[in-house]
Amino acid sequence: MIKRRIKALLKEILKSRFPEFAELTFEIEKPKRADHGDFSTNLALILQGKTGLKAREIAGIFLEELKKESLFQKIEIAGPGFINFWINSNFYRENLKVILKEKEKYGSLDIGKGRRVHIEFVSANPTGPLHIGHGRGAAYGDALSRILKFAGYEVFKEYYINDRGTQMNILGASVYLRAKELSGEKIAFPEDYYQGEYIKDIAKEALKLYPNLLSLEEEKAIELCRDLAIKMILDDIRNDLENFRVHYDNWYSERSLYERGLVEKVLNLIKERGYIYEKEGALWFKSSLFGDEKDRVVRKASGEWTYFASDIAYHYEKFVKRKYDFAINLWGADHHGYVARLKGALKALDIEENRLQVLLIQMVNLIEGGELKSMSTRRGEYVELKELIREVGVDAVRFIFLSRSHDSPLDFDVELAKKQSQENPVYYVQYAHARVCSLKEKAKERGYNLEEIYEADLTKLSEPEEIEILKKLSEFSDVIELSALGFAPYKIVYYLLELASLFHEYYNKYKIIGEDKELSLARLSLSEGCRMVINNGLRLLGVSSPEKM
């Protein structure tokens, strides 16, 4: 927030004094050391290389122009030519008033300018329950959606259901075989079929729903089993996600692409452009022309369309028919080989490839008792998301999943996550929130009118820790911006930990509610500001803000 203001001021001067470099990019940063000011810029150092003037000389020019700004308490030229700024602390006090006024809107931005963003995440095949890897994608996609919305984008969340294709047929056949087995038939269950116990539950249900299932023609029976399995598994997935506080705007069926003939239509478009050819009975897309390492099959010799073909049609629709400005896909890192071919297809359709952002989510390693657990849906070996949530709780699971960038692998230590203690960071942040709530209760008991908090005389806040907290609060919107532009919810996680830490220190050192009523009100006001910002941050992560702990 202040950063943007300083940058704007500097740009103005740049425009008038160095018009040829009006578009120069430079940094406003928060120095590590306090004696380098609240903010500093390398502007003069960068300009030095471009103009041949000495950096400190250039800095002097800016200094003259900035002197009169009331935002600054002091400006200094330091070292090789840094300009260091000290902000007038009244500015920070004013900002607290802004927080108290804007409440849950504080920190929101309009950098999205209402642009429409489509975000697709999880999209797990309905072949089995969600496991913890899906959970990471779910938490990430949901938090990112909330953050982008807060930053001024119009966000649409979608789950793409792969409800046709080879895997679905294997799923149907798996259920059918289990149904046979249940009715006493001796069967051999192939290795590449779905092994999980849930298949038997679905088989049981199938026999209940269709008592004559086994006397039907096999193809028909498998189809019934398949559709029932998809429905039951999808219900389970939907249920898990709801419990995980993840809600979609739409669930999109792959099958519907075919029912509307869209796949054929879009592939024809590509064919008309000459990028489709036939070889060995299959249809190939010339993705190698668009940066992929080789060409890819869109329709197998068997006549069946590949998953890739559906995806081309789906994305064509996202951009051309549904007209989203951007689309974000969250995929497991094991799909990375897929990115080039999909982007290639977009290029072939004259769709700007940067409108699609694919975020690859790295693996989750589940650690239990120091042991690494491996997972495979096919083998029926995995830790289910619902199990993890039941053991650990939604707040802790989400917080931990969101504490890393999507491209870092994540070690999830179940025992640590379950601990309701200092080792578990989520409670550290929540505890700060609960503490403020408790303070307000205490104040009420002592006869304070809580409305007065909003009118407090903030000049009473002058302890270094108080100024420190005020500064931190003013950084919130900068964090939102970084988090939104970098698709990085973890930046909010770190910010909240820092803010909570400052508040806990402050709370331990100073009496918030004391003898001096004016001072107490000012401190309550500061505490309430912390609470609101923590609440806003946690809400963006989809983590609750408890009033009592």
Place this chain on the structure above:
RNA sequence: GCCCCUGUAGCUCAGCAGGAUAGAGCGCGAGAUUCCUAAUCUCGAGGUCGCAGGUUCGAAUCCUGCCAGGGGCGCCA
């Protein structure tokens, strides 16, 4: 072999659109509660930023090569 991600304190990780003397949490050691929630706080020990070059006034950050770990290279999804 090729492609992507990762390598920073004992452990888990920030910092990486170059910037001034490398940070946090956990763990470890020592302490704090007659007082607003101790799920808190204070102090301490702990580092060749994987290795080697290069670019630069300046590199944990950018480039190249190498090493190590993970993932991917199907008419699978």
